[in-house]
Amino acid sequence: MRSLRLLITSLMVLTAFGCAAWALAAHGGRWSVRLDVLTHFAPMLLALSLVPAIYGLVFARRGARLLLTGVSIIAIAAFGALLVPEYMRPASPPAVDDAAGQIKLIQFNAWERNRREVETVAWLRAQDPDLLVVEEASVIAPALKRAFDGYYVSCGDCSVMIFSKAKPVANDVPVPPGVDHVRPPIAGATFRDAHGEFSVFGTHYIWPIYGGWQQAQGRVVADLLNRFPKERLILSGDFNSTPWSFSRRHEDAMFGLERRTHALFTWPADRGPAGMGLPFALLPIDHVYAGPGWRTVRVERGPLLGSDHYPVIVTLAPLP
Secondary structure, three states, rough: OHHHHHHHHHHHHHHHHHHHHHHHHHHHHHHHHHHHHHHHHHHHHHHHHHHHHHHHHHOHHHHHHOOOOOOOHOOOOOOHHHHHHHHHHHOOOOOOOOOOOOOEEEEOOOOOOOOHHHHHHHHHHHHHOOOOEOOOOOOHHHHHHHOOEEEEOOOOOOEEEEEEOOOOOOOOOOOOOOOOOOOOOOEEEEEEEEEEOOOOOOOOOOOOOOOOHHHHHHHHHHHHHHOOOOOOOEEEEEEOOOOHHHHHHHHHHHHHHOOOOOOOOEEEOOOOOOOOOOOOOOOOOEEEEOOOOEEEEEEEEEOOOOOOOOOOEEEEEEEO
């Protein structure tokens, strides 16, 4: 029994020190895009940090108790410092439920290996969205185009597509020359309503593990957005980036738009062929941004479909 206790205590000490080292290194993401990758996993590591803390308080003897709780508290505080700003982030005043001129936008990475295409398309169509922004759309595109007959499709041969009830007045995506090697897939559409014109863009970033590439994509998108009026501009996509990463915070500032999704966990959603996946999502990486000319009516996460992402439904209303 003594040997078992010593083994477990040793594992708890290693866990506590490992979590603390990870948490402190993640704060280096302020200066290093490689260290910034560590920030994305803050919620899971925060939960893991609680294990040695609880073990130390309940089971460990005095010396080990002080060590385990002390190191765990450092880890918990450091991870908390990454997470708290997202939950404290101010939001613009919401619109009332019956606000005039509402539009419903669905943001969805359909996943190229979607095994429930029929169910996925049926659910999307049943929502009757005004705008549907789809990433990894190539495989599911024929079924979507059949289901959304009567909708207009922007960038219909692309991996990112925009389906809209309203007819676009333009489909320009004016990215600067010389960025083809880093630019993410982008679809765009400009519409005209009673309040004037507004543009919508959809995009899909690469994973953050390729040092600097994702950040370069963010600069391309920021440059694109700066070419359009920000008042009612909308940006939607799979950014493969969590809101507690320093890169996402930096882009939030660069874009000049309000991110309407607050810590909305959307990945992973796939349960695998035997339904053995996680029963909950681990990372919030799908985001919707909108300019100050929009008020948020509601933001919801959709159900588990055949993708490895949950859909996001954002309802916006124009300022009166």
